[in-house]
Amino acid sequence: MKNYINEFLDYLINEKGYSNYTIKSYNEDLLAFYMYLDENNITNIDYNLIRSYLNYLYNLKFSNKSIARHISTLRSYFKYLLKENYIKENPMKLISNPKIPQKLPKYLNYNELEEILEIPNQSTFLGLRNALILELLYSTGVRVSELVNIKLSDIDLLNKKIIILGKGNKERIVLFGNKAYELIVKYLNKRDTDCEYLFVNNNKNTLTDRGVRYIIDNIVKKSALKFKISPHTLRHTFATHLLNNGADLKSVQDLLGHESIATTGIYTHVSIEHLRKTYLDNHPRAKR
DSSP states (O other), rough: OOHHHHHHHHHHTTOOOOOHHHHHHHHHHHHHHHHHHTTTTTOOOOOOHHHHHHHHHHHOOOOOOOHHHHHHHHHHHHHHHHHSSSOOOOOOTTTTOOOOOOOOOOOOOOHHHHHHHHOOOOSSHHHHHHHHHHHHHHHOOHHHHHHHTOGGGGGEETTTTTEEEOGGGGGEEEEEEEEHHHHHHHHHHHHHOOBBSSOBTTEEEBBOOHHHHHHHHHHTTSSOOOOOHHHHHHHHHHHHHHHHHTHHHHHHHHHTTOSSSSTTTTTHHHHHHHHHHHHHHHTTTTTT
């Protein structure tokens, strides 16, 4: 069965262009599933066996969100097996996702954002790199996996745009402003390696997703923020600030690289909360 998993993961890497982080999650979910199955042959897996596994996860106190992720993994996996004729029927066909309460994305307000952006010491190469990482995550809204895969050849300084290779190997254009432009130029002038990727680590090799998360964790520790942030927090902040300042949903969808506008729609709820707070705080009759 391990062969089926490896073949499926190779498909996700080579055909779908999924990130290392996503592949790791898929692999962990599938290994957990097969450990539960024990000696069951793949052709013997049916709806009842899937339901039994999901009940097993419920009994282990997995959250609805975690179980939904496992279901998503299994749904993709068995869809692939069916496509390759390894199985005759998809046991996931009648499996539905548990209801998950909608959680609004965490984002930074302008003061919190400015504090974070000012922390890196730009007099050093690594400090300059860290400042540019923060600036590009916020200015472009790219995913961390997309950020670390930016090549020097992807950057158009003249037109202030970057070609991003997103999910499913789909290309899109993201734009950046004057501040990001200045940081890119300074960073490139101090950069003394022939690595084709924009961001490098201490050893002048390509920076990883984990490396970026580690950098951001250390920056937050130096701030007055009372909560943790991730690279995705800056992506949420990018989208929320655009909508708060009048950007239309379709444009934000294109900039984020979302396939469905429904995915982008979550940010409209954040913006409505922002508007409600602004109204309640400032309108003279709001609290009467």
